[in-house]
Amino acid sequence: MTTALVVDDSRVVRGFISKILESIGFVVQQAENGVLAKAACEKSMPEVIIVDWNMPEMNGLEFVEALRAMPNGHEPKVVFCTTENDIKHIMKAIESGADEYIMKPFDRAILETKLDQVGILPHSVETSALAAIG
Amino acid sequence: MTPNTAKVSGDPYEVLCAFLKKESGLIIDAQKRYLVESKMQPIIRREGLNGFHGLVDILINNKSAPLAKEVVETMTINETYFFRDKVPFDKFSQVVLPKLIETRPAYKTIRIWSAACSSGQEPYSLAMILDQMKAQLGGRRVEIIATDLSEAILAKAREGLYSQFEVQRGLPTPFLLRYFDQKGDKWQIKESLRSQVQFRRLNLLGDYNAIGNVDVIFCRNVLIYFDNAGKREVLAKMRRNLANDGFLMLGASESVLGTSTEFVADPMHRMVLSPADANLGAARRPAVAAPATPAALRAAILAG
Structure with a gap:
């Protein structure tokens, strides 16, 4: 079972993402801000993290930077999922160590596409053309 | 546009399917009826037509070439996305x-x-x-x-x-x-x-x-x-x-x-x-001509 951590201060969004992930075979944990997400990772590092940008206590960018500095913090695939939809934010997220970026609003197909692109979609048998051509 | 349904005989859906096949080769089976109707509704509403009958009447009687073209184009547009199917x-x-x-x-x-x-x-x-x-x-x-x-x-x-x-x-x-x-x-x-x-x-x-x-x-x-x-x-x-x-x-x-x-x-x-x-x-196999480029056309003209 692939483990996932969903980090978002909105209970509705956490629930929406978690339901999709669970339906395709993930075991999902939730956190409502960066501090709680970091604590969850210290306890048990998930294989994929879906993280919002704007959250109280520790925002998504600060969390990803802190995560990547942790021992084994390079292991999880990180996908931002945020309403920050401008090119500067996307660049910043990728530079901070995120693997993919979802702009809200999004749907199930987009989430699945992004999981596939980071190579974490269960039952995915084909490797990405894009990974192959680097 | 004045609605006129008198000339359409039979199921207008089937008439429309035959029209689409003739114009574009597109085959639509009976299960796609809902899809066809939902794609045609905005056109029917905008043109103030008498439903499906009104639309089909215009198509089969060649009353509006632009509308016929729009119908064919609307039905042949496929949803797609980048790197589809990967x-x-x-x-x-x-x-x-x-x-x-x-x-x-x-x-x-x-x-x-x-x-x-x-x-x-x-x-x-x-x-x-x-x-x-x-x-x-x-x-x-x-x-x-x-x-x-x-x-x-x-x-x-x-x-x-x-x-x-x-x-x-x-x-x-x-x-x-x-x-x-x-x-x-x-x-x-x-x-x-x-x-x-x-x-x-x-x-x-x-x-x-x-x-x-x-x-x-x-x-x-x-x-x-x-x-x-x-x-x-x-x-x-x-x-x-x-x-x-x-x-x-x-x-x-x-x-x-x-x-x-x-x-x-x-x-x-x-x-x-x-x-x-x-x-x-x-x-x-028969040869297919290469597409004419401006340079090739110019050379052909100069060569007489």
């Missing part, structure tokens, strides 16, 4: 392109045809792959010709402007950053990439001479809309345009089995097909 693009970059690079002299232009390109995501995905593989191409020129039946969808494709939803379906974020400019809440393919794709209107039941010889044809998720005779016709014509050692790429769930003997699937790569008569030489 695997054909894997095969293109890992199998097809390396083979073409190996077998073609460096001075020869590699020509790729995206048939039924819809809003342009397929040819632009190919352009992105080619840009990524620039080093392997070693300076070779590559032409991408993208065709569709619909002028409206070709206009969208040429503009290369996509919504946030469209760019997130299939497109990896690094590619979004590299190949798009943000325009408000939309994203536009950069001019350098747009200029690599030539968009042209083409009916797959029409004449392909303007396309010329090509090395690769992407014809994915299109044949499913034709009946067997239509499929045979399209495949036979594509064969004439395809180089003997060229490749035909079909959709993930498509096959030519039982439809055409023109192509055979690669046993290792199911959706990659090659001409069945490839080893018999070019004499077997």
Whole structure:
């Protein structure tokens, strides 16, 4: 079972993402801000993290930077999922160590596409053309 | 427009299906009735027509050529997205392109045809792959010709402007950053990439001479809309345009089995097909004229 951590201060969004992930075979944990997400990772590092940008206590960018500095913090695939939809934010997220970026609003197909692109979609048998051509 | 339903006999849905088949080769089965009706409703409302009957009356009596064209275009537009189905693009970059690079002299232009390109995501995905593989191409020129039946969808494709939803379906974020400019809440393919794709209107039941010889044809998720005779016709014509050692790429769930003997699937790569008569030489098939370029036309005129 692939483990996932969903980090978002909105209970509705956490629930929406978690339901999709669970339906395709993930075991999902939730956190409502960066501090709680970091604590969850210290306890048990998930294989994929879906993280919002704007959250109280520790925002998504600060969390990803802190995560990547942790021992084994390079292991999880990180996908931002945020309403920050401008090119500067996307660049910043990728530079901070995120693997993919979802702009809200999004749907199930987009989430699945992004999981596939980071190579974490269960039952995915084909490797990405894009990974192959680097 | 005055509604007139008197001349339509029989089920207007069936009359519309027959009209679409005649105009575009499109086959619509009975299960798609809801889809057809929902696509036609905005047109019926806008034109103030007497429902489906009113629309069909206009079509079969040639009362409005622009409306007939709009109906055909509306029904033939396919939803698509960047790197759709992913695997054909894997095969293109890992199998097809390396083979073409190996077998073609460096001075020869590699020509790729995206048939039924819809809003342009397929040819632009190919352009992105080619840009990524620039080093392997070693300076070779590559032409991408993208065709569709619909002028409206070709206009969208040429503009290369996509919504946030469209760019997130299939497109990896690094590619979004590299190949798009943000325009408000939309994203536009950069001019350098747009200029690599030539968009042209083409009916797959029409004449392909303007396309010329090509090395690769992407014809994915299109044949499913034709009946067997239509499929045979399209495949036979594509064969004439395809180089003997060229490749035909079909959709993930498509096959030519039982439809055409023109192509055979690669046993290792199911959706990659090659001409069945490839080893018999070019004499077997009629030559297709190369597309006329301004320089070729000028040379012909000067030569008298």
